[in-house]
Amino acid sequence: MTPPNTPENPSDDEASENVRADLSTPAVGRLSLYYRELHRLLDAGQMSTNSRDLAAMVNVSAAVVRRDLSSIGSVGRRGVGYDVASLAQHIGVVLGSGVHxxxxxxxxxxxxxxxxxxxxxxxxxxxxxxxxxxxxxxxxxxxxxxxxxxxxxxxxxxxxxxxxxxxxxxxxxxxxxxxxxxxxxxxxxxxxxxxxxxxxxxxxxxxxxxxxxxxxxxxxxxxxx
Amino acid sequence: MTPPNTPENPSDDEASENVRADLSTPAVGRLSLYYRELHRLLDAGQMSTNSRDLAAMVNVSAAVVRRDLSSIGSVGRRGVGYDVASLAQHIGVVLGSGVHxxxxxxxxxxxxxxxxxxxxxxxxxxxxxxxxxxxxxxxxxxxxxxxxxxxxxxxxxxxxxxxxxxxxxxxxxxxxxxxxxxxxxxxxxxxxxxxxxxxxxxxxxxxxxxxxxxxxxxxxxxxxx
CATH class of the missing domain: 3.40.50.720 (NAD(P)-binding Rossmann-like Domain)
Known part of the structure; x- marks a missing residue:
């Protein structure tokens, strides 16, 4: 099916259209876990994170996290890492979590x-x-x-x-x-x-x-x- | 841990020792499903099966079944296929199902x-x-x-x-x-x-x-x- 548009974030949606077909089943599973952990950070009021911390939360290597996230077009900034809220939102769009x-x-x-x-x-x-x-x-x-x-x-x-x-x-x-x-x-x-x-x-x-x-x-x- | 010996079938156990390290996580998952379906056949009184039928039961290709089973040393006989009871027992040994x-x-x-x-x-x-x-x-x-x-x-x-x-x-x-x-x-x-x-x-x-x-x-x- 075609997911409803997410007018709040058309660029995210466009980006995700290009990458979806390339995602392996294990990669989708990991994205789902990053999504879960990012929401836990959001609930705890944490604003930024990095690939090393995300890797520890999901028990994979930091290199795998960076590869997964760059495959959906999210690249962390050196010394700054990822913005928790926007990364969570972006993964959510890729996974179709905006869809009811x-x-x-x-x-x-x-x-x-x-x-x-x-x-x-x-x-x-x-x-x-x-x-x-x-x-x-x-x-x-x-x-x-x-x-x-x-x-x-x-x-x-x-x-x-x-x-x-x-x-x-x-x-x-x-x-x-x-x-x-x-x-x-x-x-x-x-x-x-x-x-x-x-x-x-x-x-x-x-x-x-x-x-x-x-x-x-x-x-x-x-x-x- | 080292599994207890299975004196009923030492050759099976030896064979499985050699292959275990090579089995990928998805392959172990599929072996577990073949094991489940073979026991269903046993319960229904069916004595033999083949890679095509097993493939249909588990929703993979017959080639994948043959590769998985040959990787644990079980090769079906042309025109005869696999003996259900001995294949179930062999997979069971590989998976450690004889262990309590x-x-x-x-x-x-x-x-x-x-x-x-x-x-x-x-x-x-x-x-x-x-x-x-x-x-x-x-x-x-x-x-x-x-x-x-x-x-x-x-x-x-x-x-x-x-x-x-x-x-x-x-x-x-x-x-x-x-x-x-x-x-x-x-x-x-x-x-x-x-x-x-x-x-x-x-x-x-x-x-x-x-x-x-x-x-x-x-x-x-x-x-x-």
């Missing part, structure tokens, strides 16, 4: 419940517009700020809300069917917590978070260190 | 609660031996199969249990202090859900799961597709 993203959640088990209460999404411009579950005892409850609706309301509600994103927290057995339903309703990206691989058209972006696999990778690293 | 890993959880909020109830960890050989929280109303409750203990029991209990891994699900403000305490107690790896960068010695492995950052990366992909 609408997400829905499918499946409100324990994990879904925890994610609905997590306030970190809102800060980045995501709103959880609705959640869906099959359990009648959950219907109409409000968790965090999101109302849980019945699964058979999925089609009419998504046609009305037109969310771009879905967070999938259903059991593995249901994930494939649910993914087909939401893709047919125009969902463009899925954050998938079900430990299964979704079959979706290549036009739909999927990021998988498999918690057991993360723990397995951690164990692998320890075993081989 | 002991983990503890620090912080039992909504996310911690969801993770304690998640049965996917056990299947991969992880046991959640204890959980810790500061909230007196939670102490001594059993969630999933894990008892919640008071934070001031952390030192004696960890000295007794000697867990290798910790799952950190405390608020960001507490993450740094808690990480120092558990590292001092011999924790070798941390799965960190707090949206902050931990400062730990380089000998300690850390995998960060920042849920808001994952959603931000998903939005980035949609915006630039």
């Amino acid at each position: 993203w609408k997400a829905v959640m499918i499946g409100v088990g324990y994990l879904g419940n925890a994610l609905l209460r997590y306030r970190g999404f809102e800060r980045l411009g995501f709103s959880l517009a609705a959640a869906f579950d099959t359990d009648p005892s959950k219907i109409n409850r409000v968790v965090g700020e999101t109302r849980i609706l019945a699964m058979d309301q999925l089609e009419p509600v998504l046609r009305d809300l037109k969310p771009e994103l879905a967070i999938l927290t259903v059991p593995s057995e249901q994930a494939t069917d649910v993914a087909s339903r939401i893709v047919a309703l125009g969902i463009q990206g899925i954050l998938n917590f079900a430990p299964t691989t979704l079959r979706v058209p290549s036009s739909v972006a999927v990021i998988n978070v498999d918690l057991a696999s993360e723990l397995q990778q951690l164990a692998f690293r320890i075993q081989n260190s | 890993w002991k983990a503890v959880m620090i912080g039992v909020g909504y996310l911690g609660n969801a993770l304690l109830r998640y049965r996917g960890f056990e299947r991969l050989g992880f046991s959640l031996a204890a959980a810790f929280d500061t909230d007196p109303s939670k102490i001594n409750r059993v969630v999933g199969e894990t008892r919640i203990l008071a934070m001031d029991q952390l030192e004696p209990v960890l000295r007794d249990l000697k867990p290798e891994l910790a799952i950190l699900t405390v608020p960001s403000e507490q993450a740094t202090d808690v990480a120092s305490r558990i590292v001092a107690l011999g924790i070798q790896g941390i799965l960190n859900f707090a949206p902050t960068t931990l400062r730990v010695p380089s000998s300690v492995a850390v995998i960060n799961v920042d849920l808001a950052s994952e959603l931000q990366q998903l939005a980035f992909r949609i915006q630039n597709s």
Whole structure:
């Protein structure tokens, strides 16, 4: 999709258009972390920072920070570093954080419940517009700020809300069917917590978070260190 | 740490010793997914598979599957493919899944609660031996199969249990202090859900799961597709 213009900062937006295609997935992940840490500095009232300090905050080398930031057109000034507010704003534009993203959640088990209460999404411009579950005892409850609706309301509600994103927290057995339903309703990206691989058209972006696999990778690293 | 020997399959273990150092982080992640899908096939009674089918299950190309599997010394037979059981066992040895890993959880909020109830960890050989929280109303409750203990029991209990891994699900403000305490107690790896960068010695492995950052990366992909 084409993001809405950000009229406050047309030059930033133009600059970011040129660099976006070049950013690797790990680079986008790091930009997201710089963004998080810059906002922490802003909250603490800090006005400037440098690549060495940012590097320490994100556990990478200062050279990687400088390369990442120069790849989006931000170059620190020698002896001065980066202005925290403008760097945060610039990375935000590149990452699309000025865009207001609408997400829905499918499946409100324990994990879904925890994610609905997590306030970190809102800060980045995501709103959880609705959640869906099959359990009648959950219907109409409000968790965090999101109302849980019945699964058979999925089609009419998504046609009305037109969310771009879905967070999938259903059991593995249901994930494939649910993914087909939401893709047919125009969902463009899925954050998938079900430990299964979704079959979706290549036009739909999927990021998988498999918690057991993360723990397995951690164990692998320890075993081989 | 050195993993215990797996006397059932010494040749597998020898082979894996040689390849482990060469495996990239993404390759380890993919092996973990092949392992998950092979176990799904085993559960369904399927005896053999091939690189094309495995590729479809994990959303990568068949060439990537063949390269990953040959890098750990598994080569499929033309026209026959791979034996599901022995391939699963071999990947398991490489990933250390024969090893029984002991983990503890620090912080039992909504996310911690969801993770304690998640049965996917056990299947991969992880046991959640204890959980810790500061909230007196939670102490001594059993969630999933894990008892919640008071934070001031952390030192004696960890000295007794000697867990290798910790799952950190405390608020960001507490993450740094808690990480120092558990590292001092011999924790070798941390799965960190707090949206902050931990400062730990380089000998300690850390995998960060920042849920808001994952959603931000998903939005980035949609915006630039």
